[in-house]
Amino acid sequence: MTDSTDQIDLNARFSTQTLESADFCAAECTQESSQHEFESNILISNSHFNNETALISSRTLPWEGYHNAELISEAEMHLFRSLYQDKAIGEKYTPETVKCVATILKLVDKIHRIEFVQSLLVILDQLLKYQASASVECLAYTSQTHPTIYHLLESFFDSPDSYIRLKSCKIIVSLLSFQNSDKNFNYNYTKLFYFLSSELEFNSDFSQDVSIQLLQSALHLKDSRSFLYDNNQACIQKLCEILKETANQSSSLSTSISQTQYQIGYCLWLLSFEPEISKNLNTKYNIIPSMVKIARSTLKEKVIRIMIATLKNFYFLALQPNLPSIITSGTHGCLLALKSRKIQDSDLVSDITEFLNDLGALLEKTSTWDEYVNEIKCGMLSWTPSHKSDVFWKLNYSRMNENNYEIVKILSNLIQTSQDATILAVACHDLGQYIRYYPSGKAILTDLGTKVKTMELMVHSDSQVRFQALNTIQLFMVNAWKNNTISSI
Numbered sequence: 001m002t003d004s005t006d007q008i009d010l011n012a013r014f015s016t017q018t019l020e021s022a023d024f025c026a027a028e029c030t031q032e033s034s035q036h037e038f039e040s041n042i043l044i045s046n047s048h049f050n051n052e053t054a055l056i057s058s059r060t061l062p063w064e065g066y067h068n069a070e071l072i073s074e075a076e077m078h079l080f081r082s083l084y085q086d087k088a089i090g091e092k093y094t095p096e097t098v099k100c101v102a103t104i105l106k107l108v109d110k111i112h113r114i115e116f117v118q119s120l121l122v123i124l125d126q127l128l129k130y131q132a133s134a135s136v137e138c139l140a141y142t143s144q145t146h147p148t149i150y151h152l153l154e155s156f157f158d159s160p161d162s163y164i165r166l167k168s169c170k171i172i173v174s175l176l177s178f179q180n181s182d183k184n185f186n187y188n189y190t191k192l193f194y195f196l197s198s199e200l201e202f203n204s205d206f207s208q209d210v211s212i213q214l215l216q217s218a219l220h221l222k223d224s225r226s227f228l229y230d231n232n233q234a235c236i237q238k239l240c241e242i243l244k245e246t247a248n249q250s251s252s253l254s255t256s257i258s259q260t261q262y263q264i265g266y267c268l269w270l271l272s273f274e275p276e277i278s279k280n281l282n283t284k285y286n287i288i289p290s291m292v293k294i295a296r297s298t299l300k301e302k303v304i305r306i307m308i309a310t311l312k313n314f315y316f317l318a319l320q321p322n323l324p325s326i327i328t329s330g331t332h333g334c335l336l337a338l339k340s341r342k343i344q345d346s347d348l349v350s351d352i353t354e355f356l357n358d359l360g361a362l363l364e365k366t367s368t369w370d371e372y373v374n375e376i377k378c379g380m381l382s383w384t385p386s387h388k389s390d391v392f393w394k395l396n397y398s399r400m401n402e403n404n405y406e407i408v409k410i411l412s413n414l415i416q417t418s419q420d421a422t423i424l425a426v427a428c429h430d431l432g433q434y435i436r437y438y439p440s441g442k443a444i445l446t447d448l449g450t451k452v453k454t455m456e457l458m459v460h461s462d463s464q465v466r467f468q469a470l471n472t473i474q475l476f477m478v479n480a481w482k483n484n485t486i487s488s489i
Contacts (some may be wrong), residue, residue, distance in 0.1 A: 042174055080103075100123065117164050118161065121167045138175055189224055189231070193218075193228050197234050199211035200242070201238070272314060288331075296333075324377045328374060393437055409448065415427045425462070432472035454476075455469070
């Protein structure tokens with residue numbers, strides 16, 4: 001896999017603090033004056049897919065046979081022949097070759113042989129790349145079975161051939177980018193995103209990788225972002241799952257892993273410009289910790305750039321819901337580590353410095369209790385100093401009762417639902433400290449069902465969980481004869 005998507009890296013250099021900058025970045029690729037330049041940048045940087053394209057391009061189809069079968073005219077036969085005789089196919093298409101477009105669409109609508117459809121889709125894609133008028137010809141297409149070009153191309157999503165499916169999708173995205181300036185045009189993305197979501201499940205050959213790249217291109221179209229978020233959460237969830245998997249792999253040894261991180265990061269960056277998405281994306285998929293981990297560990301500056309740009313959007317555009325995860329995932333430490341590196345990109349250095357200064361100033365104003373609350377609300381518990389500080393608990397145990405016992409309820413829920421041993425151990429410990437300093441809290445935990453669940457954890461497979469659960473149950477039993485109860489919640 002190559003780094004050809006570096007061509008659109010420059011978009012990530014714009015400031016990410018305002019929605020106006022987001023609109024500028026995304027619109028840059030879809031202005032009427034540069035529609036076709038954007039289309040030509042829909043490059044697929046996957047060697048398997050590109051090798052398949054080259055193989056298909058080298059084939060010679062029986063044009064004379066199609067003419068004898070009266071599928072094409074004699075003039076069309078000669079035109080197709082001339083295309084294939086040109087060894088520089090894809091580089092020297094003349095305006096005259098656009099005449100092939102209507103015929104190509106007519107043929108793929110009628111003849112569904114895999115090799116035939118593959119070849120015609122390759123020709124069509126090349127025509128769209130080098131002749132802007134080919135897009136106009138495509139958009140004018142209609143037939144009895146397919147009222148628009150989009151209906152025709154979407155029909156190939158059911159093809160048994162993965163190349164045909166993905167090539168059709170690529171052409172759709174190219175046409176959508178060309179048509180993007182038409183304010184009266186509205187495309188229904190349902191089939192497109194459902195198709196890409198299903199292709200993400202195939203982690204073999206080129207399906208998953210190419211699908212991610214096509215999503216990256218499609219999300220440049222502003223109206224596609226909210227549509228994807230509102231109608232296909234499964235697609236976003238799968239992207240986040242793939243990114244999390246790469247965070248646990250060594251990207252320094254694999255160009256393909258770094259490229260996948262960049263491409264998915266780019267998708268999330270575009271999505272994060274939408275206010276509603278920026279507010280809820282991390283809450284739903286807990287993606288910030290993985291992005292911080294990747295930014296800190298990768299050696300690729302373009303991956304760092306896209307991760308930091310996305311984190312900045314989460315921070316500046318939706319601070320309140322994202323702050324707990326930003327703090328507990330170690331974003332500040334990550335930025336400090338990156339600032340100490342010898343990064344070549346001066347714009348990235350500026351982004352890191354700006355983000356670091358703003359986040360650092362905010363952290364200085366944040367109390368130890370606030371940090372604790374952020375950690376609990378994030379749900380990613382670890383043995384930070386406050387948990388084992390007697391001073392902390394003596395000062396703050398009563399604050400556990402604030403907002404109708406909000407923190408107590410969150411900890412109780414974690415004990416009953418989490419599968420993570422560290423989270424279970426820390427939650428048991430904290431609730432033990434709570435009832436140590438506030439014995440009346442025992443009744444609250446009993447009403448929440450936490451006492452019973454804690455007793456069950458005394459036989460947990462992890463020794464730390466067993467130890468903390470036992471300590472908490474012992475604290476339940478201290479002075480149990482006293483009537484330290486309050487009204488139920």
